[in-house]
Amino acid sequence: MNNSWNKVIYKIWSPIYDKIFNSYLFLNARRRIFEEISFNSRERVLFVGVGTGADLELIKHFDLEITAIDLSTDMLKKAMEKYENTSITFLEMDAQNMEFNNESFDYIVGSLVLSVVPDANKCFQEMIRVLKQDGKIIIFDKFISKNKQLSLPKKLLRPFIRVLGTDIGLRFEDLYRRHDKNLKIVEDQSIMMNGMYRKIIICK
Template identity: 35%
Template sequence: MPHIQSHRSTFYHRLVHCYEWFFAGFFRERIRSTIKSLDIAPGAKILEVGVGTGSSLPAYPPHADVTGIDLSEEMLNLARKKLEELGRTNINLQVGDALSLDFPDGTFDYVMAFHVVSVVPDHERLLREMVRVAKPDGTLIIINHFKSERPWISTPMTWLDPLTRHLGWRVTLRYDDVVCSQPLRVEDRYKTSPQSLFTVVKARKQAS
Protein backbone atom coordinates (compact mmCIF):
# COMPACT_ATOMS: atom_id res chain seq x y z
CA MET A 1 0.00 0.00 0.00
CA PRO A 2 2.58 2.66 0.91
CA HIS A 3 4.56 1.68 -2.20
CA ILE A 4 1.57 2.32 -4.45
CA GLN A 5 0.78 5.64 -2.79
CA SER A 6 4.40 6.72 -3.12
CA HIS A 7 4.41 5.76 -6.80
CA ARG A 8 1.35 7.83 -7.55
CA SER A 9 2.55 10.78 -5.53
CA THR A 10 5.80 10.73 -7.54
CA PHE A 11 3.90 10.43 -10.82
CA TYR A 12 1.76 13.48 -10.10
CA HIS A 13 4.78 15.35 -8.73
CA ARG A 14 6.43 14.96 -12.13
CA LEU A 15 3.30 16.14 -13.92
CA VAL A 16 2.28 18.88 -11.51
CA HIS A 17 2.50 21.75 -14.01
CA CYS A 18 1.01 19.65 -16.82
CA TYR A 19 -1.78 18.71 -14.41
CA GLU A 20 -2.49 22.34 -13.68
CA TRP A 21 -2.56 23.25 -17.36
CA PHE A 22 -4.51 20.29 -18.77
CA PHE A 23 -6.17 18.05 -16.18
CA ALA A 24 -7.26 20.78 -13.79
CA GLY A 25 -8.45 22.91 -16.69
CA PHE A 26 -10.43 20.00 -18.12
CA PHE A 27 -12.19 19.31 -14.81
CA ARG A 28 -12.43 22.87 -13.45
CA GLU A 29 -15.87 24.02 -14.58
CA ARG A 30 -17.53 20.69 -13.75
CA ILE A 31 -16.18 20.82 -10.20
CA ARG A 32 -16.99 24.47 -9.61
CA SER A 33 -20.54 24.21 -10.95
CA THR A 34 -21.15 21.19 -8.71
CA ILE A 35 -19.99 23.07 -5.60
CA LYS A 36 -22.03 26.15 -6.49
CA SER A 37 -25.15 24.01 -6.90
CA LEU A 38 -25.02 23.06 -3.21
CA ASP A 39 -26.92 25.04 -0.61
CA ILE A 40 -23.97 25.33 1.79
CA ALA A 41 -25.04 26.89 5.08
CA PRO A 42 -22.95 29.49 6.93
CA GLY A 43 -20.38 27.83 9.17
CA ALA A 44 -20.55 24.49 7.35
CA LYS A 45 -17.41 22.39 7.74
CA ILE A 46 -16.15 20.99 4.44
CA LEU A 47 -13.37 18.52 3.63
CA GLU A 48 -12.06 18.04 0.10
CA VAL A 49 -9.80 15.01 -0.31
CA GLY A 50 -7.30 15.18 -3.15
CA VAL A 51 -7.61 18.96 -3.51
CA GLY A 52 -4.64 18.98 -5.90
CA THR A 53 -3.72 22.41 -7.26
CA GLY A 54 -6.88 23.97 -5.86
CA SER A 55 -9.01 24.37 -8.98
CA SER A 56 -12.12 24.01 -6.83
CA LEU A 57 -11.21 26.68 -4.27
CA PRO A 58 -12.86 29.78 -5.83
CA ALA A 59 -16.23 27.99 -5.84
CA TYR A 60 -16.44 27.51 -2.08
CA PRO A 61 -18.50 30.17 -0.30
CA PRO A 62 -16.54 32.46 2.05
CA HIS A 63 -18.94 31.65 4.89
CA ALA A 64 -17.86 27.96 4.99
CA ASP A 65 -14.93 26.41 6.87
CA VAL A 66 -13.00 24.45 4.23
CA THR A 67 -10.11 21.99 4.62
CA GLY A 68 -8.31 20.58 1.60
CA ILE A 69 -5.82 17.72 1.77
CA ASP A 70 -3.48 16.16 -0.77
CA LEU A 71 -0.48 13.82 -0.74
CA SER A 72 1.50 16.16 -2.99
CA GLU A 73 3.21 19.13 -1.36
CA GLU A 74 4.02 20.47 -4.83
CA MET A 75 0.36 20.58 -5.81
CA LEU A 76 -0.56 22.16 -2.50
CA ASN A 77 2.01 24.89 -3.09
CA LEU A 78 0.19 25.84 -6.30
CA ALA A 79 -3.11 25.72 -4.41
CA ARG A 80 -1.70 28.04 -1.73
CA LYS A 81 -0.75 30.56 -4.40
CA LYS A 82 -4.37 30.53 -5.59
CA LEU A 83 -5.51 31.16 -2.02
CA GLU A 84 -3.23 34.17 -1.75
CA GLU A 85 -4.63 35.58 -4.99
CA LEU A 86 -8.18 34.97 -3.77
CA GLY A 87 -7.48 36.55 -0.39
CA ARG A 88 -9.43 33.79 1.31
CA THR A 89 -8.87 32.97 4.98
CA ASN A 90 -11.61 30.37 5.40
CA ILE A 91 -9.68 27.62 3.59
CA ASN A 92 -6.92 25.52 5.15
CA LEU A 93 -4.65 23.33 3.02
CA GLN A 94 -2.51 20.52 4.40
CA VAL A 95 -0.69 17.36 3.41
CA GLY A 96 -2.86 14.36 4.16
CA ASP A 97 -3.65 10.80 3.13
CA ALA A 98 -7.21 10.24 1.93
CA LEU A 99 -6.96 6.59 3.02
CA SER A 100 -6.09 7.53 6.60
CA LEU A 101 -7.77 10.83 7.39
CA ASP A 102 -6.39 12.61 10.43
CA PHE A 103 -9.77 13.85 11.66
CA PRO A 104 -12.18 12.58 14.34
CA ASP A 105 -15.35 10.74 13.45
CA GLY A 106 -18.28 12.95 12.48
CA THR A 107 -16.32 16.16 11.85
CA PHE A 108 -17.59 17.49 8.51
CA ASP A 109 -20.93 18.55 7.03
CA TYR A 110 -19.60 17.88 3.52
CA VAL A 111 -16.86 15.54 2.28
CA MET A 112 -15.84 16.01 -1.36
CA ALA A 113 -13.84 13.78 -3.72
CA PHE A 114 -13.44 15.15 -7.24
CA HIS A 115 -11.81 12.74 -9.70
CA VAL A 116 -10.05 10.99 -6.80
CA VAL A 117 -11.77 7.60 -6.43
CA SER A 118 -10.04 6.19 -9.54
CA VAL A 119 -6.61 7.34 -8.37
CA VAL A 120 -6.35 5.86 -4.88
CA PRO A 121 -5.16 2.24 -4.55
CA ASP A 122 -8.09 1.27 -2.30
CA HIS A 123 -11.39 2.94 -3.18
CA GLU A 124 -13.33 1.05 -0.49
CA ARG A 125 -11.01 2.37 2.20
CA LEU A 126 -11.34 5.88 0.79
CA LEU A 127 -15.13 5.72 0.96
CA ARG A 128 -15.04 4.29 4.49
CA GLU A 129 -12.83 7.16 5.62
CA MET A 130 -15.04 9.74 3.92
CA VAL A 131 -18.13 8.28 5.59
CA ARG A 132 -16.35 8.07 8.95
CA VAL A 133 -15.41 11.75 9.11
CA ALA A 134 -18.80 12.94 7.84
CA LYS A 135 -21.30 14.07 10.44
CA PRO A 136 -24.46 12.02 10.94
CA ASP A 137 -26.60 12.87 7.91
CA GLY A 138 -23.55 14.60 6.39
CA THR A 139 -23.24 14.92 2.61
CA LEU A 140 -20.70 13.21 0.35
CA ILE A 141 -20.10 14.65 -3.11
CA ILE A 142 -18.22 12.47 -5.61
CA ILE A 143 -17.33 13.20 -9.21
CA ASN A 144 -15.76 10.28 -11.01
CA HIS A 145 -15.63 8.13 -14.10
CA PHE A 146 -17.45 4.82 -13.67
CA LYS A 147 -17.48 1.86 -16.01
CA SER A 148 -20.14 2.35 -18.64
CA GLU A 149 -22.95 -0.15 -19.11
CA ARG A 150 -22.63 0.39 -22.85
CA PRO A 151 -20.27 -2.21 -24.37
CA TRP A 152 -19.05 0.12 -27.10
CA ILE A 153 -17.68 2.38 -24.35
CA SER A 154 -16.73 -0.14 -21.66
CA THR A 155 -14.82 -2.53 -23.95
CA PRO A 156 -12.20 0.01 -25.12
CA MET A 157 -11.87 1.23 -21.52
CA THR A 158 -11.16 -2.34 -20.39
CA TRP A 159 -8.41 -2.57 -23.00
CA LEU A 160 -6.92 0.71 -21.77
CA ASP A 161 -7.10 -0.18 -18.08
CA PRO A 162 -3.63 -1.83 -17.80
CA LEU A 163 -2.04 1.31 -19.24
CA THR A 164 -4.01 3.75 -17.10
CA ARG A 165 -3.30 1.70 -13.97
CA HIS A 166 0.41 2.02 -14.71
CA LEU A 167 -0.03 5.78 -15.01
CA GLY A 168 -1.92 5.93 -11.74
CA TRP A 169 -5.67 5.64 -12.28
CA ARG A 170 -8.36 3.10 -13.13
CA VAL A 171 -11.07 3.32 -15.79
CA THR A 172 -13.06 0.17 -14.95
CA LEU A 173 -14.48 0.97 -11.50
CA ARG A 174 -18.17 0.11 -11.25
CA TYR A 175 -20.55 2.57 -9.63
CA ASP A 176 -22.17 -0.10 -7.46
CA ASP A 177 -18.81 -1.33 -6.17
CA VAL A 178 -17.87 2.18 -5.08
CA VAL A 179 -21.02 3.83 -3.81
CA CYS A 180 -23.30 0.94 -2.84
CA SER A 181 -20.68 -0.65 -0.58
CA GLN A 182 -21.13 2.09 2.04
CA PRO A 183 -23.96 3.21 4.36
CA LEU A 184 -25.05 5.99 2.02
CA ARG A 185 -28.41 7.21 0.78
CA VAL A 186 -27.94 8.50 -2.75
CA GLU A 187 -29.97 11.68 -3.28
CA ASP A 188 -28.82 12.55 -6.77
CA ARG A 189 -26.78 10.97 -9.54
CA TYR A 190 -26.31 12.65 -12.89
CA LYS A 191 -23.96 13.53 -15.72
CA THR A 192 -23.20 17.17 -16.42
CA SER A 193 -23.91 16.56 -20.12
CA PRO A 194 -25.23 13.62 -22.17
CA GLN A 195 -21.77 13.10 -23.66
CA SER A 196 -19.87 13.31 -20.38
CA LEU A 197 -17.85 10.33 -19.15
CA PHE A 198 -18.16 11.58 -15.58
CA THR A 199 -20.88 11.11 -12.98
CA VAL A 200 -21.76 13.44 -10.12
CA VAL A 201 -23.03 11.67 -7.00
CA LYS A 202 -24.64 13.37 -4.00
CA ALA A 203 -25.23 11.05 -1.05
CA ARG A 204 -26.10 11.28 2.64
CA LYS A 205 -24.45 9.34 5.42
CA GLN A 206 -27.01 7.00 6.93
CA ALA A 207 -27.33 6.63 10.67
CA SER A 208 -25.58 3.50 11.96
Protein backbone atom coordinates (compact mmCIF):
# COMPACT_ATOMS: atom_id res chain seq x y z
CA MET A 1 0.00 0.00 0.00
CA ASN A 2 1.09 3.58 -0.62
CA ASN A 3 -0.57 6.98 -0.42
CA SER A 4 -1.15 7.26 -4.16
CA TRP A 5 -2.89 3.90 -4.34
CA ASN A 6 -4.91 4.61 -1.19
CA LYS A 7 -6.28 7.76 -2.82
CA VAL A 8 -7.40 5.71 -5.81
CA ILE A 9 -8.94 2.84 -3.87
CA TYR A 10 -10.76 5.06 -1.39
CA LYS A 11 -12.16 7.13 -4.25
CA ILE A 12 -13.75 3.84 -5.34
CA TRP A 13 -14.83 2.97 -1.80
CA SER A 14 -16.30 6.39 -0.97
CA PRO A 15 -19.81 5.97 -2.52
CA ILE A 16 -20.43 2.65 -0.74
CA TYR A 17 -18.27 2.93 2.38
CA ASP A 18 -21.09 3.77 4.78
CA LYS A 19 -23.23 0.91 3.51
CA ILE A 20 -20.54 -1.55 4.59
CA PHE A 21 -18.53 0.04 7.39
CA ASN A 22 -21.22 2.15 9.05
CA SER A 23 -24.06 -0.36 9.29
CA TYR A 24 -24.96 -3.56 11.12
CA LEU A 25 -21.88 -5.12 12.79
CA PHE A 26 -19.62 -2.15 12.20
CA LEU A 27 -22.16 0.40 13.40
CA ASN A 28 -22.73 -1.60 16.58
CA ALA A 29 -18.97 -1.86 17.06
CA ARG A 30 -18.52 1.88 16.61
CA ARG A 31 -21.26 2.53 19.16
CA ARG A 32 -19.45 0.32 21.67
CA ILE A 33 -16.26 2.29 21.13
CA PHE A 34 -17.83 5.54 22.28
CA GLU A 35 -20.56 4.46 24.68
CA GLU A 36 -18.40 4.97 27.79
CA ILE A 37 -16.28 7.88 26.56
CA SER A 38 -17.02 11.17 28.32
CA PHE A 39 -15.50 14.21 26.66
CA ASN A 40 -15.29 17.46 28.61
CA SER A 41 -16.44 20.78 27.21
CA ARG A 42 -13.90 22.56 24.97
CA GLU A 43 -11.56 19.59 24.77
CA ARG A 44 -9.64 19.31 21.52
CA VAL A 45 -10.35 16.07 19.69
CA LEU A 46 -8.58 14.86 16.55
CA PHE A 47 -10.11 12.21 14.29
CA VAL A 48 -7.31 10.61 12.28
CA GLY A 49 -8.50 9.04 9.05
CA VAL A 50 -12.04 10.30 9.61
CA GLY A 51 -13.21 8.83 6.31
CA THR A 52 -16.88 9.57 5.68
CA GLY A 53 -17.34 10.78 9.26
CA ALA A 54 -18.92 7.58 10.56
CA ASP A 55 -17.62 8.14 14.10
CA LEU A 56 -18.68 11.77 14.31
CA GLU A 57 -22.38 10.97 14.54
CA LEU A 58 -21.75 8.93 17.69
CA ILE A 59 -20.50 11.79 19.86
CA LYS A 60 -21.97 15.08 21.06
CA HIS A 61 -19.63 17.42 19.27
CA PHE A 62 -21.33 20.79 19.69
CA ASP A 63 -19.15 21.82 22.66
CA LEU A 64 -15.89 20.20 21.51
CA GLU A 65 -13.12 21.56 19.32
CA ILE A 66 -12.97 18.84 16.68
CA THR A 67 -10.47 18.48 13.87
CA ALA A 68 -10.90 15.67 11.36
CA ILE A 69 -8.27 14.65 8.82
CA ASP A 70 -8.12 12.22 5.94
CA LEU A 71 -5.85 11.66 2.97
CA SER A 72 -8.73 10.86 0.62
CA THR A 73 -10.41 13.92 -0.87
CA ASP A 74 -13.45 11.86 -1.80
CA MET A 75 -13.94 10.34 1.65
CA LEU A 76 -13.41 13.72 3.29
CA LYS A 77 -15.97 15.31 0.97
CA LYS A 78 -18.59 12.81 2.19
CA ALA A 79 -17.85 13.75 5.80
CA MET A 80 -17.96 17.47 5.06
CA GLU A 81 -21.34 17.13 3.36
CA LYS A 82 -22.76 15.42 6.45
CA TYR A 83 -21.45 18.06 8.86
CA GLU A 84 -21.41 21.25 6.78
CA ASN A 85 -23.34 23.21 9.43
CA THR A 86 -21.01 22.38 12.31
CA SER A 87 -17.82 23.87 13.72
CA ILE A 88 -15.78 20.76 12.83
CA THR A 89 -12.54 21.56 11.00
CA PHE A 90 -11.90 19.16 8.10
CA LEU A 91 -8.42 18.93 6.62
CA GLU A 92 -6.90 16.83 3.87
CA MET A 93 -3.75 15.51 5.53
CA ASP A 94 -1.41 12.53 5.69
CA ALA A 95 -1.77 10.75 9.05
CA GLN A 96 1.88 9.72 8.80
CA ASN A 97 3.04 13.34 8.65
CA MET A 98 0.58 15.55 10.49
CA GLU A 99 0.84 19.32 10.26
CA PHE A 100 0.14 19.99 13.94
CA ASN A 101 2.33 21.13 16.80
CA ASN A 102 3.40 18.71 19.50
CA GLU A 103 0.84 18.04 22.24
CA SER A 104 -2.06 19.76 20.48
CA PHE A 105 -4.99 17.47 21.33
CA ASP A 106 -6.70 16.03 24.42
CA TYR A 107 -8.07 13.02 22.55
CA ILE A 108 -7.11 11.30 19.33
CA VAL A 109 -9.49 8.89 17.64
CA GLY A 110 -8.11 6.40 15.13
CA SER A 111 -10.79 4.14 13.67
CA LEU A 112 -9.67 1.69 10.98
CA VAL A 113 -6.68 3.84 10.10
CA LEU A 114 -3.58 2.04 11.40
CA SER A 115 -4.47 -0.93 9.20
CA VAL A 116 -4.88 1.36 6.18
CA VAL A 117 -1.86 3.69 6.17
CA PRO A 118 1.30 2.47 4.42
CA ASP A 119 3.38 2.82 7.60
CA ALA A 120 1.37 2.10 10.76
CA ASN A 121 4.32 2.86 13.03
CA LYS A 122 4.77 6.36 11.57
CA CYS A 123 1.06 7.01 11.99
CA PHE A 124 1.12 5.79 15.60
CA GLN A 125 4.20 7.93 16.32
CA GLU A 126 2.39 10.97 14.97
CA MET A 127 -0.66 10.26 17.12
CA ILE A 128 1.58 10.15 20.17
CA ARG A 129 3.44 13.31 19.16
CA VAL A 130 0.34 15.49 18.78
CA LEU A 131 -1.35 14.12 21.93
CA LYS A 132 -1.16 16.22 25.08
CA GLN A 133 0.36 14.82 28.26
CA ASP A 134 -2.34 12.82 30.08
CA GLY A 135 -4.36 12.75 26.86
CA LYS A 136 -5.89 9.58 25.41
CA ILE A 137 -5.76 7.74 22.10
CA ILE A 138 -8.89 5.76 21.19
CA ILE A 139 -8.25 3.01 18.64
CA PHE A 140 -10.76 0.82 16.81
CA ASP A 141 -9.04 -1.44 14.32
CA LYS A 142 -8.27 -4.97 13.21
CA PHE A 143 -5.13 -6.69 14.44
CA ILE A 144 -3.69 -10.16 14.63
CA SER A 145 -5.10 -11.72 17.79
CA LYS A 146 -2.83 -11.56 20.83
CA ASN A 147 -0.26 -14.35 21.12
CA LYS A 148 -1.33 -15.83 17.77
CA GLN A 149 0.25 -16.04 14.37
CA LEU A 150 -1.45 -15.06 11.14
CA SER A 151 -3.20 -18.15 9.80
CA LEU A 152 -2.13 -19.63 6.46
CA PRO A 153 -5.34 -18.61 4.67
CA LYS A 154 -4.91 -15.02 5.89
CA LYS A 155 -1.25 -15.04 4.85
CA LEU A 156 -2.33 -16.03 1.36
CA LEU A 157 -5.12 -13.46 1.28
CA ARG A 158 -3.11 -10.62 2.79
CA PRO A 159 -1.52 -9.28 -0.45
CA PHE A 160 -4.88 -9.24 -2.22
CA ILE A 161 -6.64 -7.53 0.67
CA ARG A 162 -3.91 -4.90 0.80
CA VAL A 163 -4.82 -4.04 -2.80
CA LEU A 164 -8.31 -3.22 -1.48
CA GLY A 165 -6.76 -0.69 0.89
CA THR A 166 -6.27 -2.45 4.21
CA ASP A 167 -3.91 -4.84 6.01
CA ILE A 168 -5.08 -7.91 7.95
CA GLY A 169 -1.57 -8.73 9.17
CA LEU A 170 -0.91 -5.89 11.60
CA ARG A 171 -0.02 -6.70 15.21
CA PHE A 172 -0.79 -3.93 17.69
CA GLU A 173 1.69 -5.24 20.25
CA ASP A 174 4.53 -4.67 17.78
CA LEU A 175 3.53 -1.02 17.41
CA TYR A 176 3.04 -0.46 21.12
CA ARG A 177 6.28 -2.13 22.19
CA ARG A 178 8.31 0.69 20.66
CA HIS A 179 6.58 3.32 22.80
CA ASP A 180 5.41 1.53 25.94
CA LYS A 181 7.74 3.50 28.25
CA ASN A 182 5.76 6.67 27.56
CA LEU A 183 2.28 5.17 27.30
CA LYS A 184 -0.18 3.12 29.30
CA ILE A 185 -2.96 0.89 27.97
CA VAL A 186 -6.07 1.59 30.05
CA GLU A 187 -8.46 -0.56 28.04
CA ASP A 188 -8.05 -3.35 25.50
CA GLN A 189 -11.07 -5.42 24.58
CA SER A 190 -12.46 -7.48 21.74
CA ILE A 191 -15.19 -5.67 19.82
CA MET A 192 -16.07 -8.15 17.09
CA MET A 193 -14.97 -11.17 15.02
CA ASN A 194 -13.46 -13.07 17.96
CA GLY A 195 -10.92 -10.43 18.86
CA MET A 196 -9.79 -9.47 15.38
CA TYR A 197 -11.36 -6.04 15.88
CA ARG A 198 -10.41 -4.37 19.15
CA LYS A 199 -11.08 -1.26 21.18
CA ILE A 200 -7.86 0.04 22.69
CA ILE A 201 -7.53 3.16 24.83
CA ILE A 202 -4.06 4.48 25.58
CA CYS A 203 -3.05 7.22 28.01
CA LYS A 204 0.10 9.29 27.51
